[in-house]
Amino acid sequence: MIDIDQELRAILADLVADARASAAAIVPAADDDEHDDAMRAPLGGGAHLAVRLPPGRLPDADARAAVERCVRAVRACQRRWMCDALPAVSVTRTAAPSPSRVVDRIVAYLQAFAASHGVVNAAVTVRSKVVTSAVPLTEYQAERIPFALKQIEAEARRHAGQTSHVAVLRDDLCAFAFWVGACLIAFVDGSHSPDFLRHRARLVTRELSLLLPHLDDDPNSPANVAPIPE
Secondary structure, three states, rough: OOOOOHHHHHHHHHHHHHHHOOEEEEEEEOOOOOOOEEEEEEEEEEEEEEOOOOOOOOHHHHHHHHHHHHHHHHHHHHHHOOOOOOOOOOOOOOOOHHHHHHHHHHHHHHHHOOOOOOOEEEEEEEEEEEEOOOOOHHHHHHHHHHHHHHHHHHHOOOOOOOOOEEEEEEEEEEEEEEOOOOOEEEOOOOOOOOOHHHHHHHHHHHHHHHHHHHHHOOOOOOHHHHOOOO
């Protein structure tokens, strides 16, 4: 099981990689900050994010954007865990995150999404293959995925040239296309609110769009520069 410390370390590890930083830390309100030369961003409650860049390197647009994404992810993590005060967590630069750790992060987002009212499970696919799901798929759910993807493809053709982020909303299943060839699928019981689920899906797919490139065989693929859902 993932705990909040592990999830926060994974978030910071992504920040270190995306910002090409030397280290990143969450500094709680009551702690002394030893990162005097670091970039800083408030996290609320007196805590802040400290990001140290390599010597001689100044913050650029990519680093600032990575910090902003990290702040959003940390705050979302804190809300999911209903944690009043963030723990002290730090990460230093290492090798790229392992695929298993990336999948663990994706599962955490899917589990949070599946906790939405009326949702019984959630899965993400890339190029028609299931990457992972919030909980193991039932036989019925696994059989429904190919049909959902065909419906998404038909919807994408219908909106060709307008948007690639199409959605299919049914009484038992909702599917949301994002990134390039990716799809977030929610299995629902009929009591869900389509508008609320669409809103939640937009938030989740933004985060998944940042994680899925780490699982790509070719990290320099043009697919990885596709627009992130607004």
